[in-house]
Amino acid sequence: MPPDGPPLSARLAAALALVPRGARLADVGAGHARLALRAVRDGRVPSAVAIDRSAAALDAAANALAGDGGGPSITLRRGDGLLPLAPGEVDAVVCAGLGAAAMVGLLAAGRERLTGVVRLVMVPVGAAYPLRIWLRANGWAPVVERVVYDGGRAYEVVAAAPGDAEAPYRRALRRPGRAPAELPGAYDDALMRVGPVAARRASTDWLRHWRGEVGRWRALAADVRGEGPRADHRRADLSRRAAEVERVVDAAARYNSPSAPSAASDVAPEERGR
Numbered sequence: 001m002p003p004d005g006p007p008l009s010a011r012l013a014a015a016l017a018l019v020p021r022g023a024r025l026a027d028v029g030a031g032h033a034r035l036a037l038r039a040v041r042d043g044r045v046p047s048a049v050a051i052d053r054s055a056a057a058l059d060a061a062a063n064a065l066a067g068d069g070g071g072p073s074i075t076l077r078r079g080d081g082l083l084p085l086a087p088g089e090v091d092a093v094v095c096a097g098l099g100a101a102a103m104v105g106l107l108a109a110g111r112e113r114l115t116g117v118v119r120l121v122m123v124p125v126g127a128a129y130p131l132r133i134w135l136r137a138n139g140w141a142p143v144v145e146r147v148v149y150d151g152g153r154a155y156e157v158v159a160a161a162p163g164d165a166e167a168p169y170r171r172a173l174r175r176p177g178r179a180p181a182e183l184p185g186a187y188d189d190a191l192m193r194v195g196p197v198a199a200r201r202a203s204t205d206w207l208r209h210w211r212g213e214v215g216r217w218r219a220l221a222a223d224v225r226g227e228g229p230r231a232d233h234r235r236a237d238l239s240r241r242a243a244e245v246e247r248v249v250d251a252a253a254r255y256n257s258p259s260a261p262s263a264a265s266d267v268a269p270e271e272r273g274r
């Protein structure tokens with residue numbers, strides 16, 4: 001093992017890179033607290049609170065800290081979601097390795113603990129769509145979005161900040177001096193699936209992931225067995241979702257083709273240069 005410990009997985013490294021330098025950090029659902037430990041050890045943050053509801057996970061984290069000089073700056077807390085935090089205690093929150101629905105649950109239950117938090121960094125297992133719906137409805141604007149492949153699996157990395165949560169959706173597929181992409185009203189819902197900031201950049205991994213999802217939904221629709229309203233509804237739902245996301249992905253790819261006039265980024269304009 002290298003002297004500075006095992007390397008972080010690609011998805012955790014991507015999350016850590018989006019934690020503002022100098023922030024007081026909370027890692028919720030921290031598991032073995034690898035991310036918190038690395039953040040403090042590298043000097044990216046001065047302190048971190050690692051929260052987990054599992055005693056076994058926190059025991060493993062305590063063992064890792066015992067062998068590490070960064071230990072004193074890391075507090076381990078057992079509890080549910082954001083509830084072990086005091087309002088104003090941290091500036092940034094990372095949450096990785098939970099499903100988006102569980103993330104929404106802990107954000108909703110701990111809303112007042114987000115007082116003073118300037119950055120959420122979320123890496124759900126599975127689709128981030130429910131998380132984007134919650135962020136948008138609660139005044140959190142996605143500021144950086146990426147798709148990261150780790151162990152052959154795609155992860156959506158979403159960093160959000162308090163602010164105009166509508167702005168990223170308004171400018172997702174618009175460029176100065178160019179007509180907006182011609183898309184139906186449902187494009188707004190599709191953007192919440194694929195990420196409005198990520199769509200501006202349309203990275204190779206983002207395109208690969210979402211084209212794969214479109215193909216998967218179509219295959220699922222073709223596999224729906226039986227007749228009747230339930231089967232019809234399921235087939236129609238999967239087919240519509242595939243068609244809407246495909247239109248958005250194709251439009252994003254066109255906007256970012258080599259002939260597109262303006263440079264694209266997966267970082268929102270107000271975040272650049274930080």
Ligand SMILES: C[S@@+](CC[C@H](N)C(=O)[O-])C[C@H]1O[C@@H](n2cnc3c(N)ncnc32)[C@H](O)[C@@H]1O
Pocket residue numbers: 012028029030031032051052053054057079080081082095096097098102106
């Ligand atoms: C798969 S592990 C992820 C660990 C680490 N964040 C990572 O991504 O590698 C999920 C962890 O979240 C913890 N967890 C799940 N729901 C939680 C909640 N509501 N509050 C605190 N911890 C939670 C579990 O106990 C588990 O240790």
